[in-house]
Amino acid sequence: MNQDTICAIATAQGGAIGCIRVSGPEAIEITSYIFTPAATNRELGDSKPYTLTFGRIYDGSEVIDEVLVSLFRAPHSYTGENSTEITCHGSAYILQKVLQLLIKNGCRMAAPGEYTQRAFLNGKMDLSQAEAVADLIASSSAATHRLAMSQMRGGFSKELATLRDQLLHFTSLIELELDFSDHEELEFADRSELCQLANNIEKVIARLVNSFNVGNVIKNGVPVAIIGETNAGKSTLLNVLLNEDKAIVSDIHGTTRDIIEDTVNIGGITFRFIDTAGIRETSDTIESLGIERTFQKLDQAEIVLWMIDATNAQAQITQLAGQLLPRCEGKQLILVYNKADLVDNIQNSIPDNFPDNVQSITLSAKKREHIEELQRMLITSAHLPTITQNDVIVTNVRHYEALNNALEAIHRVQEGLTNNISGDFISQDIRECIFHLSDIAGEVTNDMVLQNIFQHFCIGK
Structure with a gap:
């Protein structure tokens, strides 16, 4: 070739x-x-x-x-x-x-x-740097650009190389003992030092695995679900946030029956907005499927915008609180009192039985009032760390899976050292950990994986 x-x-x-x-x-x-x-x-x-x-x-x-x-x-x-x-x-x-x-x-x-x-x-x-080329081309925000540049410059590769060197040193000491097993008085590998080394390696791999949650959000956008009853103004708000007529807007209840998604960059952060079907009792089979998908997307969201029709706010909160609040635990919930232009004295207070971290805002999506304030709330609610080109954050699913496998292997190493398992079993687990780390850099990757990675690049790159 x-x-x-x-x-x-x-x-x-x-x-x-x-x-x-x-x-x-x-x-x-x-x-x-x-x-x-x-x-x-x-x-x-x-x-x-x-x-x-x-x-x-x-x-x-x-x-x-x-x-x-x-x-x-x-x-x-x-x-x-x-x-x-x-x-x-x-x-x-x-x-x-x-x-x-x-x-x-x-x-x-x-x-x-x-x-x-x-x-x-x-x-x-190496392969992780090659994959970063596609990420750099596709970068749509300052954060995704910085992450791709860090990976292209070898920041991730250096971290992996350090881990592999430590693991190779680790297994060489154990295998040296195995070679001289006839001499029981010889001990090349101090078990307490090996335990400390295994713990340090485990912490680094665990940190990389845990960084995927942040990396995935930065790469694909912070998922924001827009939910609420029918005709609360969800599609209107989506169109305003995206600055285009993405969703059909109508006074007829139940207009949105399927999920509509799109991304937009706000303050350097990519948000993935998800317009959902209005929640209500219905005998319409198609609309019921749409409502079922609404709850699925709600579970996947990091931020939830609960659209409330300000002309009927108390009734809507009472109607849906029991269904929505349990699903919003651990998420950033913002109560959006819409249609403020139709109410003289709007009450946008947060009910007493709601969690302390819930926020609220009053706006008119139709007249584009207080949209900038909502955008500021979204930026604050995203809770994304400041990313520099020196940060090593995992954004690739293939890397994440390989690191998870490596983490499982190093956990077995730790258990083996704690339980004084034979050195040949510990050595095998160390080599498995090395294998999975090497897979990320492409040292052991097969041709099918390579073909799958590069066929998604653009022609000319």
Whole structure:
């Protein structure tokens, strides 16, 4: 696979400038076949690495475009191979024409993620760093950008490498004892020191596992469920928060029958708003399914916006408190008294039987009144820590599962040391822990896993 020379458009359509990446053993030669430098006394192959060469792309005698060609020589390129990047005008015709010429002269089209896959296979980055490339491209907030950059720069990899080194030292001492088992008087591994080392390793792995809750929220958005009775203004509020007509708004009760979700960035934090079906007694089968899904989404939410029609507030609170409050334990609950413009003296107090951490706000979603105040409450309720590029926070499900497996293995090691289990069993559990940590970096990952990871990248990266 790595003997092919590949090409792909690396920029989005519609821009003034387009870029085509070429990588592989014959990248420079194939580019030279279609490119003529403006300086008549030089060839592209004679150019120094990391230089730009101005010239023209030709199809026979026809000039296709005036371009700049960047040149990189192996192993000092993104992929670790000879590479060129052709920067031309962003015309779809020009880009496709250049691609056709490259393919005609020996290239093939790159598969999604193949450039980053080659970078991994050629040792330019480990697998966790390669996966961070996709996260960086998809980052939509300052927090997700910082996390992806930290992982790309190897912050996570360094943490894993330290753990693996400690575990290897751990198992080498135990296996050394096994090699000299005939000499009972020899003890290479002090059990108390091993217990302390195992405890320290367990704390680090547990911290990484626990960070996934924060990382998942930062990456996918803080889930916010908008719930309440029918016609309380849930869909109107969703449209206002998203600043678009995402949900159908009507005075007819039960308009929303399914779950509507979308994300928006507020104050640097991504929130995933979930508009749910209004809760009420109904004989409509479809609406009943929607209400059932409402409670499912409520269980998944971190923040709950309970929309209350201010014209009938007390009745709605009495009607739903018994169903909603038990499900909101451990969540940030905000009572949103809507339709404030229709009530003269609105009572937005929190009932006495409600938990102490419940907040309330009065607003008019229809007239967009006090929406900024609600947004500030959402930012405060998110309780997200300040993220820097030096923080190691797990955001990837594959990494999370591998760390969980490693944590189980190190727990068995701790139990074995406490119960004076034979060293060969302890050594096996240590090696299993090393295996799962190595899986994250791609040292033991099989081809099917690699294919699944890189096929979700965009073409050109």
